[in-house]
Amino acid sequence: QSVLTQPPSASGTPGQRVTISCSGSTSNIGSNTVNWYQQLPGTAPKLLIYRNNQRPSGVPDRFSGSKSGTSASLAISGLQSEDEADYYCAAWDDSLNGRGVFGGGTKLTVL
Amino acid sequence: EVQLVESGGGLVQPGGSLRLSCAASGFSFSNYDMHWVRQPTGKGPEWVSAIGIAGDTYYAGSVKGRFTISRENAKNSFYLQMNSLRAEDTAVYYCTRDLCTNGLCLWFDPWGQGTLVTVSS
Numbered sequence: 001q002s003v004l005t006q007p008p009s010a011s012g013t014p015g016q017r018v019t020i021s022c023s024g025s026t027s028n029i030g031s032n033t034v035n036w037y038q039q040l041p042g043t044a045p046k047l048l049i050y051r052n053n054q055r056p057s058g059v060p061d062r063f064s065g066s067k068s069g070t071s072a073s074l075a076i077s078g079l080q081s082e083d084e085a086d087y088y089c090a091a092w093d094d095s096l097n098g099r100g101v102f103g104g105g106t107k108l109t110v111l
Numbered sequence: 112e113v114q115l116v117e118s119g120g121g122l123v124q125p126g127g128s129l130r131l132s133c134a135a136s137g138f139s140f141s142n143y144d145m146h147w148v149r150q151p152t153g154k155g156p157e158w159v160s161a162i163g164i165a166g167d168t169y170y171a172g173s174v175k176g177r178f179t180i181s182r183e184n185a186k187n188s189f190y191l192q193m194n195s196l197r198a199e200d201t202a203v204y205y206c207t208r209d210l211c212t213n214g215l216c217l218w219f220d221p222w223g224q225g226t227l228v229t230v231s232s
Contacts, residue, residue, distance in 0.1 A: 002155070033211075035217050037219070039156075044223070044224065045219070045222060046222075047218070047220040050210070051216075051218065056220065090219070091216070091217060092214070092215050092216050097169065099158065099169060099170075099172070100161065100171075100215070100217050102155055102157065102217075103155070104155050105155040
Protein backbone atom coordinates (compact mmCIF):
# COMPACT_ATOMS: atom_id res chain seq x y z
CA GLN A 1 0.00 0.00 0.00
CA SER A 2 1.66 3.20 -1.21
CA VAL A 3 1.52 6.40 0.83
CA LEU A 4 0.57 8.37 -2.30
CA THR A 5 -2.47 7.03 -4.14
CA GLN A 6 -2.64 6.89 -7.92
CA PRO A 7 -5.10 5.12 -10.21
CA PRO A 8 -3.48 1.90 -11.46
CA SER A 9 -4.37 2.59 -15.08
CA ALA A 10 -5.38 5.32 -17.51
CA SER A 11 -5.93 5.37 -21.24
CA GLY A 12 -6.64 7.65 -24.14
CA THR A 13 -6.51 7.88 -27.89
CA PRO A 14 -3.91 9.85 -29.84
CA GLY A 15 -4.53 13.59 -29.56
CA GLN A 16 -6.63 13.30 -26.40
CA ARG A 17 -5.90 14.86 -23.04
CA VAL A 18 -5.50 12.58 -20.03
CA THR A 19 -4.94 13.36 -16.38
CA ILE A 20 -3.40 11.22 -13.66
CA SER A 21 -4.14 12.00 -10.02
CA CYS A 22 -1.96 11.60 -6.96
CA SER A 23 -3.56 11.82 -3.54
CA GLY A 24 -1.61 12.24 -0.33
CA SER A 25 -1.89 13.90 3.06
CA THR A 26 -0.87 17.00 4.99
CA SER A 27 2.52 15.50 5.85
CA ASN A 28 3.56 14.96 2.24
CA ILE A 29 1.77 16.69 -0.63
CA GLY A 30 0.15 19.17 1.73
CA SER A 31 3.55 20.33 3.00
CA ASN A 32 6.00 19.64 0.20
CA THR A 33 6.39 19.81 -3.54
CA VAL A 34 5.43 16.98 -5.88
CA ASN A 35 7.54 15.47 -8.63
CA TRP A 36 6.48 13.21 -11.47
CA TYR A 37 8.45 10.48 -13.24
CA GLN A 38 7.93 8.60 -16.47
CA GLN A 39 9.27 5.07 -16.79
CA LEU A 40 9.55 3.10 -20.00
CA PRO A 41 10.07 -0.68 -19.80
CA GLY A 42 13.58 -1.70 -18.84
CA THR A 43 14.77 1.82 -18.08
CA ALA A 44 15.25 3.97 -15.00
CA PRO A 45 12.55 6.50 -14.15
CA LYS A 46 12.93 9.85 -15.90
CA LEU A 47 12.11 13.22 -14.34
CA LEU A 48 9.00 14.67 -15.98
CA ILE A 49 7.74 17.42 -13.64
CA TYR A 50 9.43 18.91 -10.58
CA ARG A 51 8.25 21.28 -7.88
CA ASN A 52 4.58 20.65 -8.71
CA ASN A 53 4.51 22.23 -12.15
CA GLN A 54 8.01 22.80 -13.54
CA ARG A 55 9.20 21.02 -16.67
CA PRO A 56 12.88 20.11 -17.12
CA SER A 57 14.42 21.16 -20.39
CA GLY A 58 13.64 18.63 -23.08
CA VAL A 59 10.25 17.63 -21.70
CA PRO A 60 7.51 18.63 -24.14
CA ASP A 61 5.02 21.27 -23.00
CA ARG A 62 2.30 18.69 -23.55
CA PHE A 63 3.12 17.57 -20.03
CA SER A 64 1.96 19.75 -17.14
CA GLY A 65 1.58 19.39 -13.39
CA SER A 66 -0.56 21.00 -10.73
CA LYS A 67 -1.14 20.74 -7.00
CA SER A 68 -4.01 21.69 -4.74
CA GLY A 69 -4.08 20.92 -1.04
CA THR A 70 -3.14 17.29 -0.54
CA SER A 71 -3.56 16.23 -4.15
CA ALA A 72 -1.60 16.66 -7.36
CA SER A 73 -2.25 15.94 -11.01
CA LEU A 74 -0.28 15.25 -14.14
CA ALA A 75 -1.90 16.22 -17.42
CA ILE A 76 -0.82 15.05 -20.84
CA SER A 77 -2.35 16.82 -23.81
CA GLY A 78 -2.09 15.83 -27.44
CA LEU A 79 -1.48 12.23 -26.42
CA GLN A 80 1.09 10.37 -28.51
CA SER A 81 1.91 6.68 -28.78
CA GLU A 82 5.31 7.23 -27.21
CA ASP A 83 3.61 8.50 -24.05
CA GLU A 84 2.61 4.91 -23.24
CA ALA A 85 4.53 4.29 -20.02
CA ASP A 86 4.27 4.07 -16.26
CA TYR A 87 3.94 7.35 -14.35
CA TYR A 88 4.82 7.90 -10.69
CA CYS A 89 4.36 10.82 -8.32
CA ALA A 90 6.82 11.37 -5.47
CA ALA A 91 7.20 13.73 -2.53
CA TRP A 92 8.98 14.11 0.77
CA ASP A 93 6.95 13.17 3.83
CA ASP A 94 7.59 14.97 7.11
CA SER A 95 6.25 12.17 9.31
CA LEU A 96 8.33 9.45 11.00
CA ASN A 97 11.45 11.68 11.12
CA GLY A 98 11.19 12.24 7.37
CA ARG A 99 10.98 9.82 4.49
CA GLY A 100 10.51 9.75 0.75
CA VAL A 101 7.22 8.46 -0.63
CA PHE A 102 6.11 7.39 -4.09
CA GLY A 103 2.73 6.71 -5.62
CA GLY A 104 1.99 3.17 -6.70
CA GLY A 105 2.13 4.19 -10.33
CA THR A 106 -0.28 4.60 -13.24
CA LYS A 107 0.06 2.55 -16.39
CA LEU A 108 -0.91 4.78 -19.33
CA THR A 109 -2.15 3.01 -22.44
CA VAL A 110 -2.51 4.84 -25.74
CA LEU A 111 -5.33 3.11 -27.59
CA GLU B 112 28.22 14.90 -18.32
CA VAL B 113 26.40 14.39 -15.03
CA GLN B 114 26.48 10.68 -14.27
CA LEU B 115 25.83 8.20 -11.48
CA VAL B 116 27.09 4.62 -11.66
CA GLU B 117 26.06 1.94 -9.20
CA SER B 118 28.01 -1.20 -8.38
CA GLY B 119 28.00 -3.99 -5.85
CA GLY B 120 24.76 -5.80 -6.60
CA GLY B 121 24.52 -9.56 -6.83
CA LEU B 122 23.10 -12.75 -5.36
CA VAL B 123 23.17 -13.11 -1.58
CA GLN B 124 21.60 -15.57 0.83
CA PRO B 125 18.93 -14.48 3.31
CA GLY B 126 20.60 -12.99 6.36
CA GLY B 127 23.64 -11.99 4.34
CA SER B 128 25.19 -8.60 3.63
CA LEU B 129 25.99 -6.53 0.59
CA ARG B 130 27.47 -3.08 0.05
CA LEU B 131 26.31 -0.95 -2.85
CA SER B 132 28.40 1.91 -4.18
CA CYS B 133 27.43 4.88 -6.30
CA ALA B 134 30.11 6.86 -8.12
CA ALA B 135 29.21 10.40 -9.15
CA SER B 136 30.80 12.51 -11.85
CA GLY B 137 30.17 15.73 -13.71
CA PHE B 138 28.93 17.79 -10.75
CA SER B 139 29.99 19.06 -7.34
CA PHE B 140 29.01 15.96 -5.37
CA SER B 141 29.47 17.42 -1.88
CA ASN B 142 26.78 20.04 -2.56
CA TYR B 143 23.93 17.58 -3.06
CA ASP B 144 21.72 15.32 -1.01
CA MET B 145 21.78 11.79 -2.38
CA HIS B 146 19.28 8.93 -2.29
CA TRP B 147 18.85 5.21 -2.87
CA VAL B 148 15.61 4.04 -4.48
CA ARG B 149 14.75 0.41 -5.22
CA GLN B 150 12.30 -1.23 -7.55
CA PRO B 151 11.22 -4.87 -7.33
CA THR B 152 10.50 -6.48 -10.67
CA GLY B 153 7.05 -5.52 -11.90
CA LYS B 154 6.44 -3.03 -9.08
CA GLY B 155 6.86 0.70 -8.58
CA PRO B 156 9.87 2.49 -7.11
CA GLU B 157 10.32 2.48 -3.34
CA TRP B 158 12.40 5.12 -1.58
CA VAL B 159 15.05 3.47 0.61
CA SER B 160 17.39 6.01 2.14
CA ALA B 161 18.89 9.48 1.84
CA ILE B 162 21.98 11.29 3.06
CA GLY B 163 22.21 15.06 3.29
CA ILE B 164 25.16 17.28 2.56
CA ALA B 165 25.79 17.56 6.29
CA GLY B 166 25.74 13.78 6.69
CA ASP B 167 22.22 13.58 8.10
CA THR B 168 20.60 10.25 7.24
CA TYR B 169 17.06 9.04 6.63
CA TYR B 170 15.65 5.54 6.15
CA ALA B 171 12.46 3.83 5.09
CA GLY B 172 10.86 1.92 7.93
CA SER B 173 11.35 -1.37 6.09
CA VAL B 174 15.15 -1.04 6.15
CA LYS B 175 15.82 0.97 9.31
CA GLY B 176 18.25 -0.82 11.57
CA ARG B 177 19.46 -3.08 8.75
CA PHE B 178 20.76 -0.64 6.12
CA THR B 179 23.30 2.14 6.57
CA ILE B 180 23.89 4.96 4.12
CA SER B 181 27.18 6.85 4.04
CA ARG B 182 29.09 9.18 1.77
CA GLU B 183 32.72 9.91 0.97
CA ASN B 184 32.95 13.32 -0.66
CA ALA B 185 36.66 12.97 -1.40
CA LYS B 186 35.82 10.03 -3.64
CA ASN B 187 32.59 11.53 -5.05
CA SER B 188 30.81 8.44 -3.85
CA PHE B 189 28.14 7.24 -1.50
CA TYR B 190 27.21 3.81 -0.27
CA LEU B 191 24.46 1.57 1.06
CA GLN B 192 25.54 -1.13 3.49
CA MET B 193 22.79 -3.74 3.59
CA ASN B 194 22.76 -6.28 6.42
CA SER B 195 20.31 -9.00 7.48
CA LEU B 196 19.00 -9.14 3.95
CA ARG B 197 15.58 -10.63 3.30
CA ALA B 198 13.86 -12.00 0.21
CA GLU B 199 11.71 -8.86 0.09
CA ASP B 200 14.84 -6.73 -0.38
CA THR B 201 15.23 -8.24 -3.87
CA ALA B 202 15.08 -5.37 -6.36
CA VAL B 203 16.99 -3.15 -8.73
CA TYR B 204 18.66 -0.48 -6.61
CA TYR B 205 19.11 2.99 -8.11
CA CYS B 206 21.18 5.86 -6.79
CA THR B 207 20.03 9.36 -7.56
CA ARG B 208 20.68 13.01 -6.85
CA ASP B 209 18.20 15.37 -5.20
CA LEU B 210 18.19 18.76 -6.90
CA CYS B 211 16.36 20.58 -4.11
CA THR B 212 18.47 23.31 -2.52
CA ASN B 213 16.45 23.69 0.66
CA GLY B 214 16.02 20.18 1.98
CA LEU B 215 15.01 16.82 0.59
CA CYS B 216 12.18 16.82 -1.92
CA LEU B 217 12.66 13.82 -4.26
CA TRP B 218 13.46 16.04 -7.28
CA PHE B 219 15.64 13.29 -8.75
CA ASP B 220 17.98 13.78 -11.66
CA PRO B 221 19.89 11.90 -12.88
CA TRP B 222 19.30 8.28 -11.94
CA GLY B 223 21.96 5.61 -12.20
CA GLN B 224 21.46 2.60 -14.42
CA GLY B 225 20.58 0.43 -11.44
CA THR B 226 22.16 -2.63 -9.86
CA LEU B 227 20.25 -5.84 -9.19
CA VAL B 228 20.21 -7.29 -5.70
CA THR B 229 18.79 -10.79 -5.40
CA VAL B 230 18.27 -12.32 -1.96
CA SER B 231 17.70 -16.04 -2.31
CA SER B 232 19.00 -19.36 -1.00
